[in-house]
Amino acid sequence: MTADALDITQIIKKTTVKNYSDYYAVCWIKNEIKGIEIDQVLYSNVSNSIVFLEPKYDWKIHKNDGFTYSGYILYLSRDILNHPVLSQLHINKVVLFNSGEIPLFKLSPGIEKRTQAILEMIDELLGSHLNHKDDAILSLLNTFFIYCDGQCNIKSVVSNNNTKNHIVFSFKGLVDQHILNHHDVVFYAEQLHISPKYLNECVQEVLGTSSKSIIIEQLLMRSRHALKFSNKTIKEISFELGFSSPDYFSYFFKNHAGIVPSKLRMY
The missing domain is CATH 1.10.10.60 (Homeodomain-like)
Structure with a gap:
């Protein structure tokens, strides 16, 4: 895994904008935000959700003033999504990032804390110099996507018009x-x-x-x-x-x- 295969950042600014033009973005929204703006369309009052965004979308996240921190954004390169550790997951079999829609998962009870813990560990590992950290990060990503595979979470789409x-x-x-x-x-x-x-x-x-x-x-x-x-x-x-x-x-x-x-x- 190359050093620039993925990145992670907390949602702490009043407005968080897209940082990488050719990366997929996984937005974990913990505390309710004012909205997520995708290609200049605003979707309001999103909370306790994971939103998956393809590189083709321009987006911004508008945080509520009442929270110092509203979640994480995980940036993933195409290479890491094609990694053998992740390629056999159910979530990839349903072509998550190639559906023509914007997938959204409302997290089931208990999943939110586990999701937070996984993303916090990825954040910590990315900034460390530990041996075998790449293997650990891939294992955490694998676990994260298993939780997101739609079988025990509420899957919808951001547009939700179907x-x-x-x-x-x-x-x-x-x-x-x-x-x-x-x-x-x-x-x-x-x-x-x-x-x-x-x-x-x-x-x-x-x-x-x-x-x-x-x-x-x-x-x-x-x-x-x-x-x-x-x-x-x-x-x-x-x-x-x-x-x-x-x-x-x-x-x-x-x-x-x-x-x-x-x-x-x-x-």
């Missing part, structure tokens, strides 16, 4: 809101006033997966986080996540994660 994209965006927002009480696709289709079949068609077309898989992925993400980072019992976690019994929770987790909940806590 009907099926809008349905999927709304569906994933509802899943995020109601997952503790509702695990069935039928519930979410009813909330959107569409049939389960059409909801699944939209999700399949936009994300390449099923509606049920989105629900399962959200449950697994929350299950893993609770098991690893809380002191709650497995029984408490199972009922908190809306399962009818600890036994059914254990069956679900083993079936989809390949390991029983108690064993995950041992790692």
Whole structure:
């Protein structure tokens, strides 16, 4: 990896402008900003999101005065996106930077802190002289893109003017809101006033997966986080996540994660 393959900077200025004309930009917006201006079109009140921008776009980020720091901008060269460590990721298979739209990910609960930690470590490593720092940075980028692959985050587009994209965006927002009480696709289709079949068609077309898989992925993400980072019992976690019994929770987790909940806590 060459020294100029990537760069990272905090969003601390009142207005942050594009620094590199031929680099891709990954903008992680932590605190709500006044807006992001892309090719002279302003998109307001963006927060807790990741926006992906191709080199062809001109853009500015307008920070709110109430925050000293509103996130990070990660600049990536074409070479680093083609690196073997990153080339097999799902996010590259959906041609993230070549879609004709501007992808935006609203982060799911728990992902924001992990995203922040990854970007802070990349920032620290880029300014260091540690041995094997390139390998460490690539590993962190790999982890970052896995979190952004759209399976456990809410994917939309900045323009958000496509009907099926809008349905999927709304569906994933509802899943995020109601997952503790509702695990069935039928519930979410009813909330959107569409049939389960059409909801699944939209999700399949936009994300390449099923509606049920989105629900399962959200449950697994929350299950893993609770098991690893809380002191709650497995029984408490199972009922908190809306399962009818600890036994059914254990069956679900083993079936989809390949390991029983108690064993995950041992790692």
